Amino acid sequence: MAVYTQVSAEALGEFLARYDVGELVSAKGIAEGVENSNYLVETTRGRFILTLYEKRVNAEELPYFMGLLDHLADKGLAVPPAIKDRRGVEIQELEGRPACLIKFLSGVSLSHPTPAQAEAAAIAMADMHAAVADFTLDRPNSMGVDTWRPLFEKCGHSLNQIAPGLHDDLAHAIEHVTANWPGDAFDRCAIHADLFPDNVLMLGDDVTGLIDFYFACTDIRVYDLAVMHSAWSFDATGRSYDAAVGDALIRGYSSRFPLTDVEQAQFPTLAAGACIRFALSRAWDWLNTPADALVMRKDPLAYVRRLKHYAPDLVKHST
Numbered sequence: 001m002a003v004y005t006q007v008s009a010e011a012l013g014e015f016l017a018r019y020d021v022g023e024l025v026s027a028k029g030i031a032e033g034v035e036n037s038n039y040l041v042e043t044t045r046g047r048f049i050l051t052l053y054e055k056r057v058n059a060e061e062l063p064y065f066m067g068l069l070d071h072l073a074d075k076g077l078a079v080p081p082a083i084k085d086r087r088g089v090e091i092q093e094l095e096g097r098p099a100c101l102i103k104f105l106s107g108v109s110l111s112h113p114t115p116a117q118a119e120a121a122a123i124a125m126a127d128m129h130a131a132v133a134d135f136t137l138d139r140p141n142s143m144g145v146d147t148w149r150p151l152f153e154k155c156g157h158s159l160n161q162i163a164p165g166l167h168d169d170l171a172h173a174i175e176h177v178t179a180n181w182p183g184d185a186f187d188r189c190a191i192h193a194d195l196f197p198d199n200v201l202m203l204g205d206d207v208t209g210l211i212d213f214y215f216a217c218t219d220i221r222v223y224d225l226a227v228m229h230s231a232w233s234f235d236a237t238g239r240s241y242d243a244a245v246g247d248a249l250i251r252g253y254s255s256r257f258p259l260t261d262v263e264q265a266q267f268p269t270l271a272a273g274a275c276i277r278f279a280l281s282r283a284w285d286w287l288n289t290p291a292d293a294l295v296m297r298k299d300p301l302a303y304v305r306r307l308k309h310y311a312p313d314l315v316k317h318s319t
């Protein structure tokens with residue numbers, strides 16, 4: 001489920017009256033997603049997504065995310081910008097939460113992408129990186145390399161409740177990966193930072209939308225590909241690597257931005273970093289979300305297993 005905030009028909013009607021979008025016909029909560037409350041809203045003029053931003057999205061950062069979406073949409077990329085109301089305002093308040101009415105994009109997100117679909121999605125990511133060359137806003141990565149140790153320490157030895165030895169494995173991995181993290185020589189730009197299959201809408205082999213930009217930030221450009229590679233190239237448990245999908249991602253991305261020798265050499269470190277990032281956020285959620293909560297907890301070990309794929313020497317005890 002991802003409807004944390006209920007929106008009454010009266011409040012939604014008043015909200016929509018600020019826009020030139022027609023009259024409310026229906027509104028249904030969208031089950032997918034974990035961070036925000038999303039509704040599919042139908043009006044007499046079409047379909048829209050209504051997003052109410054919940055606790056993990058800082059309202060002060062919404063102008064960055066919306067600015068990035070506007071920038072990409074203006075360049076013709078398939079991303080969903082917020083709709084402006086009659087006064088030109090995108091970021092509103094509804095039921096006490098920051099809220100935006102967002103362009104609806106067609107397509108579905110895939111559970112088992114084929115190599116052709118992976119290649120198309122990686123090309124779409126590369127097109128996004130090309131399009132931000134003149135994007136001027138900046139946002140530090142709130143889940144970047146410097147945040148891993150503090151989050152690891154907040155999780156503490158409770159990590160061993162998830163799997164015996166997980167604390168020591170992650171301590172070792174964080175130390176090694178942060179010590180070998182690429183420096184200033186790598187290109188940096190606005191990256192998506194969470195381009196999992198569920199954040200790419202597709203019809204057949206065509207990408208119809210990149211969505212969910214709420215971790216977007218300024219960071220190493222090829223790190224975005226590493227995040228994608230770690231998310232797309234494995235089965236859900238992280239046990240089985242699909243080389244055809246992994247290779248297709250690299251091939252698609254390289255067709256726009258060929259990887260330099262140094263980027264190729266450092267790719268396993270970047271991918272190991274991506275695995276640490278998602279293993280840690282999932283571990284934190286695992287330890288702090290009651291097992292019977294409405295939100296499904298995602299398995300941290302699925303990322304520890306991926307970490308083992310990219311850096312076999314770093315994981316000794318927990319998988």
Ligand SMILES: Nc1ncnc2c1ncn2[C@@H]1O[C@H](COP(=O)(O)OP(=O)(O)O)[C@@H](O)[C@H]1O
Binds near residue numbers: 080102
């Ligand atoms: N602009 C959009 N057009 C069509 N569907 C969308 C759009 N934005 C979100 N969705 C649907 O809502 C679901 C949840 O959105 P998402 O942004 O991933 O939520 P969360 O930020 O809570 O993870 C997506 O899986 C997709 O089905």
Ligand SMILES: N[C@@H](CCOP(=O)(O)O)C(=O)O
Binds near residue numbers: 034035196199282298
């Ligand atoms: N992709 C992350 C969690 C973030 O969820 P999203 O629905 O906002 O993409 C993970 O799988 O751990």
